[in-house]
Amino acid sequence: MSKRLKFFLGHLSISVIIALIVLYLIFYVWYPVPLHQALGITHLTFMLLAIDVVIGPLFGWLVYKEDKKSLKFDLAIVILLQVSAFAYGFYTIAKGRPAWIVYDSLAFHIVRHSDIETSHLHLAQPKYQQPSWFKPQVVALLDTKDIQKTHPIPKFTIAMDHPMYYTDLTNMKSKIENIAFSLNDLKRFNNPQKVQQVLNQYPMANSWLGLSGVEQDMVVLMNKETAEVIKIADLRPWK
Known part of the structure; x- marks a missing residue:
């Protein structure tokens, strides 16, 4: 086996291992299915993986000439460019990860890590001052009257991205018991067979609420008696 082929296979193997770790981190930890669709990061993720797995090793293969005097320098430049492009894309995805799923009395909303307002973060309860590095946490927005009692700040600052206004769901x-919708209503906006397939997987769900996404709205399956989120489902909450 030639040195060129050994280098290419080694470069490719390392890139594939990194890609698998990143795929797991994005789709199973930061953006658990189907949140990657709600936030529209699938395309960006596969562009990132294309740079890591395809473009980087391919450029390494193209510049590798065993007798070239500048071989080490050329390969260092290729790897530096690959790492820089990958790091930028990975940072963008990490900053845009969903930190909170916030219920505001009508529906749920996604608050990304980059959206969090930090100006009054010290006024939030300790458990809301630092978002998790793992899956997004579900919280609720305090009622306006409760907010004004505990935080006498002008109303225009009341927003989803202020953790100081969060409370337990x-x-x-x-x-939730009063406003949550019947599961039968899902069949008005979705294929009835698909709805039934989803519901069969989550028998504890007995109601639902909408989730407003950046790219695609979803459905939050609930147990309204316990105010428990059972599953975020890839179903349409409205037309």
Whole structure:
């Protein structure tokens, strides 16, 4: 086996291992299915992996000439460019990961890590001051009257991206019981067979609410008696 082929296979193997780790991190930890669709990061992710797995090793193969005096320098430049492009894309995906799924009395909304307003973060409860590095956490937005009692700040600052206004979802149990929709309503906006297939997987769900996404709206399957989120499903909450 030639040195050129050995280098290419080694470069490719390392790139594939990194790609598999990144795929797991993105689709199973930061953007658990189907949140990657709701936020529209699938295309960016595969561009990132194309740079890592295809373009980087390919450029390494093209510049590799065993007798070239500048071989080490050329390969260093290829690897530096590959790492730089990959790091930028990975950083973008990491910053845009969903940190909070926030219920606001009508529906759920996604708050990305990059959206979090930090100006009054010290006023938030300690558990809301630092988003998880793992899957997004589900919270609720305090009622306006409660906000004004505890945080006398002008109303225009009340928004999903202010953790100072977060509370446990269970505190909104009575409101969820009153507003959550019947599972049968899902069949108005989705294929009835697909709806039934999803519901068969999650028998604890007895109601649903909408999830507003950046690219695609989803459905949050709920148990309204316990205010528990059962599953975010790739179903349409409205037309």
